[in-house]
Amino acid sequence: xxxxxxxxxxxxxxxxxxxxxxxxxxxxxxxxxxxxxxxxxxxxxxxxxxxxxxxxxxxxxxxxxxxxxxxxxxxxxxxxxxxxxxxxxxxxxxxxxxxxxxxxxxxxxxxxxxxxxxxxxxxxxxxxxxxxxxxxxxxxxxxxxxxxxxxxxxxxxxxxxxxxxxxxxxxxxxxxxxxxxxxxxxxxxxxxxxxxxxxxxxxxxxxxxxxxxxxxxxxxxxxxxxxxxxxxxxxxxxxxxxxxxxxxxxxxxxxxxxxxxxxxxxxxxxxxxxxxxxxxxxxxxxxxxxxxxxxxxxxxxxxxxxxxxxxxxxxxxxxxxxxxxxxxxxxxxxxxxxxxxxxxxxxxxxxxxxxxxxxxxxxxxxxxxxxxxxxxxxxxxxxxxxxxxxxxxxxxxxxxxxxxxxxxxxxxxxxxxxxxxxxxxxxxxxxxxxxxxxxxxxxxxxxxxxxxxxxxxxxxxxxxxxxxxxxxxxxxxxxxxxxxxxxxxxxxxxxxxxxxxxxxxxxxxxxxxxxxxxxxxxxxxxxxxxxxxxxxxxxxxxxxxxxxxxxxxxxxxxxxxxxxxxxxxxxxxxxxxxxxxxxxxxxxxxxxxxxxxxxxxxxxxxxxxxxxxxxxxxxxxxxxxxxxxxx
Amino acid sequence: xxxxxxxxxxxxxxxxxxxxxxxxxxxxxxxxxxxxxxxxxxxxxxxxxxxxxxxxxxxxxxxxxxxxxxxxxxxxxxxxxxxxxxxxxxxxxxxxxxxxxxxxxxxxxxxxxxxxxxxxxxxxxxxxxxxxxxxxxxxxxxxxxxxxxxxxxxxxxxxxxxxxxxxxxxxxxxxxxxxxxxxxxxxxxxxxxxxxxxxxxxxxx
Numbered sequence: 001x002x003x004x005x006x007x008x009x010x011x012x013x014x015x016x017x018x019x020x021x022x023x024x025x026x027x028x029x030x031x032x033x034x035x036x037x038x039x040x041x042x043x044x045x046x047x048x049x050x051x052x053x054x055x056x057x058x059x060x061x062x063x064x065x066x067x068x069x070x071x072x073x074x075x076x077x078x079x080x081x082x083x084x085x086x087x088x089x090x091x092x093x094x095x096x097x098x099x100x101x102x103x104x105x106x107x108x109x110x111x112x113x114x115x116x117x118x119x120x121x122x123x124x125x126x127x128x129x130x131x132x133x134x135x136x137x138x139x140x141x142x143x144x145x146x147x148x149x150x151x152x153x154x155x156x157x158x159x160x161x162x163x164x165x166x167x168x169x170x171x172x173x174x175x176x177x178x179x180x181x182x183x184x185x186x187x188x189x190x191x192x193x194x195x196x197x198x199x200x201x202x203x204x205x206x207x208x209x210x211x212x213x214x215x216x217x218x219x220x221x222x223x224x225x226x227x228x229x230x231x232x233x234x235x236x237x238x239x240x241x242x243x244x245x246x247x248x249x250x251x252x253x254x255x256x257x258x259x260x261x262x263x264x265x266x267x268x269x270x271x272x273x274x275x276x277x278x279x280x281x282x283x284x285x286x287x288x289x290x291x292x293x294x295x296x297x298x299x300x301x302x303x304x305x306x307x308x309x310x311x312x313x314x315x316x317x318x319x320x321x322x323x324x325x326x327x328x329x330x331x332x333x334x335x336x337x338x339x340x341x342x343x344x345x346x347x348x349x350x351x352x353x354x355x356x357x358x359x360x361x362x363x364x365x366x367x368x369x370x371x372x373x374x375x376x377x378x379x380x381x382x383x384x385x386x387x388x389x390x391x392x393x394x395x396x397x398x399x400x401x402x403x404x405x406x407x408x409x410x411x412x413x414x415x416x417x418x419x420x421x422x423x424x425x426x427x428x429x430x431x432x433x434x435x436x437x438x439x440x441x442x443x444x445x446x447x448x449x450x451x452x453x454x455x456x457x458x459x460x461x462x463x464x465x466x467x468x469x470x471x472x473x474x475x476x477x478x479x480x481x482x483x484x485x486x487x488x489x490x491x492x493x494x495x496x497x498x499x500x501x502x503x504x505x506x507x508x509x510x511x512x513x514x515x516x517x518x519x520x521x522x523x524x525x526x527x528x529x530x531x532x533x534x535x536x537x538x539x540x541x542x543x544x545x546x547x548x549x550x551x552x553x554x555x556x557x558x559x560x561x562x563x564x565x566x567x568x569x570x571x572x573x574x575x576x577x578x579x580x581x582x583x584x585x586x587x588x589x590x591x592x593x594x595x596x597x598x599x600x601x602x603x604x605x606x607x608x609x610x611x612x613x614x615x616x617x618x619x620x621x622x623x624x625x626x627x628x629x630x631x
Numbered sequence: 632x633x634x635x636x637x638x639x640x641x642x643x644x645x646x647x648x649x650x651x652x653x654x655x656x657x658x659x660x661x662x663x664x665x666x667x668x669x670x671x672x673x674x675x676x677x678x679x680x681x682x683x684x685x686x687x688x689x690x691x692x693x694x695x696x697x698x699x700x701x702x703x704x705x706x707x708x709x710x711x712x713x714x715x716x717x718x719x720x721x722x723x724x725x726x727x728x729x730x731x732x733x734x735x736x737x738x739x740x741x742x743x744x745x746x747x748x749x750x751x752x753x754x755x756x757x758x759x760x761x762x763x764x765x766x767x768x769x770x771x772x773x774x775x776x777x778x779x780x781x782x783x784x785x786x787x788x789x790x791x792x793x794x795x796x797x798x799x800x801x802x803x804x805x806x807x808x809x810x811x812x813x814x815x816x817x818x819x820x821x822x823x824x825x826x827x828x829x830x831x832x833x834x835x836x
Binding site: 005115139168169171172173174175247250251253254257258341342343346361362363364365366371372373374375376377378379380382418419576579580583584585587588589591599601 | 640649650653654657662663664665666667668675676677689692693694695697698699700710711713714716717719720721722723725733734735736737738739740742743744748749752756757758775
């Protein structure tokens with residue numbers, strides 16, 4: 001009997017530990033983060049013995065660290081979200097050439113939708129490009145099994161292997177029977193053995209290319225024979241086939257079961273079909289695909305993100321001169337972007353199989369013109385979030401001065417929302433720092449500001465800061481230091497000194513780093529004090545050359561809330577200036593519009609709104625005590 | 632198949648409610664899958680938890696409940712009940728907490744968020760609807776934190792001996808037993824008490 005209800009990412013951590021993983025490293029990113037956190041938790045409790053686990057400064061650092069550990073013979077696991085693979089692509093492509101020794105698995109979580117990402121890129125495509133095998137689970141249970149196989153294949157063939165789940169696999173839960181404790185496997189061959197093969201010279205790369213070309217067909221054969229590309233058939237002599245990968249396979253199976261049940265209810269015969277799930281998109285199982293396609297006339301391919309399986313089938317059919325019509329994203333037969341789902345699959349399968357029983361789904365919702373609308377709830381900065389004060393201070397300091405405000409990746413991307421409206425650009429991790437420099441070169445009359453979080457600062461901003469100093473760009477960096485990686489669930493980073501292994505390191509001082517890199521003007525400020533924040537922002541913005549203002553106040557998720565603020569109902573005019581200025585979710589207008597009220601369960605008493613009210617109607621106990629003094 | 636959707640706003644405890652249901656289903660030996668929308672949605676956005684239970688011994692494929700197939704919707708907030716309505720099956724059960732969570736965006740756009748028309752609309756559209764005075768239940772229990780468990784109890788109680796909703800598949804005692812495996816020890820008594828308060832409130836209504 002399975003025992004523990006585990007989220008996909010938690011289960012994958014157990015699977016890796018069971019496989020004897022010795023070193024686990026990654027950089028946080030939704031939907032991948034819980035894997036490293038689970039390993040850390042199990043290490044801390046003593047259940048995962050002999051494992052080293054860390055949040056590295058970024059994905060490139062993580063994968064390079066793991067490359068070293070693997071070359072010494074340790075089983076290693078890398079984790080990131082899909083865009084993290086871009087950051088780690090440099091080491092990955094070369095690592096596949098020099099090869100590995102201890103099993104090296106890359107857990108890369110894709111995010112169709114996208115739900116919390118910048119792109120809808122497809123890691124299966126990346127695997128093809130990097131010539132690295134990839135496994136694509138359709139359920140958390142399957143991912144659990146794939147993780148173990150990935151380590152074995154990696155080690156047997158000396159290749160990195162990618163396991164690529166998507167959000168709905170990572171964040172879906174099921175019951176798992178997991179071991180009480182695990183032990184990391186010892187190093188192969190007593191550690192690192194010197195060999196010229198580990199050094200990637202052009203001649204070595206040429207030779208390695210042949211090794212890759214030789215191993216991929218073997219891996220393909222193993223995938224063809226393995227259990228990750230299951231085929232099922234309904235009825236006799238089908239001419240229609242359904243191909244699916246990842247969570248789309250679960251949706252397709254669900255939709256087919258619903259269609260079947262509806263047919264049974266009305267006494268219709270369920271049409272014949274054959275279904276293949278491709279769990280090993282690269283190297284593509286050509287032979288298994290050909291066996292599946294035998295006697296089929298049409299196939300419909302369900303997959304999210306890119307048309308990887310569709311391309312595989314078109315190529316297979318073409319190379320074998322099959323009269324097979326392949327339908328999918330390319331001919332508009334399936335969704336070309338966003339997530340698939342049971343509802344969509346049901347509709348498309350009913351049309352494809354020409355099967356339309358009555359009453360497949362009977363919904364309570366009716367199309368009524370007069371239906372009320374639910375309130376909009378876009379993601380916003382939390383009540384009491386110090387970023388709110390930082391954005392507001394910079395905007396107030398700028399006044400009417402022309403400026404461009406470069407944002408970055410993290411909670412503070414939400415600074416773009418009304419009413420703060422404090423972000424003009426957002427591209428990728430650390431990009432704001434360098435983009436601001438580009439703006440300053442061509443539009444020198446604008447104040448060019450780059451907002452960056454503390455974790456992002458260490459992950460990808462340092463080279464950009466050095467560039468500004470070196471090339472003398474007139475920009476201001478606004479470092480929003482909330483002492484955590486907030487958006488992904490409060491992970492530590494080099495600025496906090498907290499590690500996943502336990503012992504604390506000396507926190508790296510952001511101002512010290514900026515100074516060491518040659519930024520001459522650096523100012524620190526408490527973002528929850530408007531005057532202080534504005535004065536600091538002005539000083540940095542007015543400085544000719546690279547400058548920085550460091551807003552320091554911990555994330556509200558890290559600190560115990562203080563007493564909520566109090567609004568004096570007699571003084572409050574109901575002007576709503578506070579709501580329009582900072583839009584704190586703890587504040588709302590009374591139904592009669594006479595007064596602003598505070599939701600005491602949301603307000604954490606930060607007191608920033610005290611500085612915003614033009615009538616002095618708000619007071620904060622924390623201010624009276626002088627608790628939140630300036631830095 | 633039993634499909635349950637728990638709809639609320641970040642921080643209301645929909646994820647824990649899903650866990651408790653899954654734990655209760657496990658005791659029956661059913662296959663269970665749950666899924667949550669987490670990530671950016673946590674920052675004040677709407678959160679839904681999906682629980683799918685193969686109560687007839689069938690296998691659960693998709694992690695998410697499809698639209699028009701939820702047997703029960705547990706709405707922890709009226710606006711979120713309305714947002715989740717398309718998921719409810721025609722003869723399904725919706726239990727809906729009446730206390731609104733304000734939306735700062737509504738204030739900014741000058742619209743007032745009124746829940747009465749929403750509750751009325753939900754009551755008129757659904758086959759089985761129960762508006763729950765969650766504030767009274769939570770006040771009596773002495774904590775807002777029990778909202779999720781109290782609403783679960785309402786759904787379980789209203790499903791007893793009927794062929795809709797949870798169809799009597801899970802009992803109040805099973806719910807209490809399951810929550811013991813899911814909440815911290817010092818909160819077990821409080822949560823069990825809130826189950827009783829919720830059941831008692833239904834009896835009086």
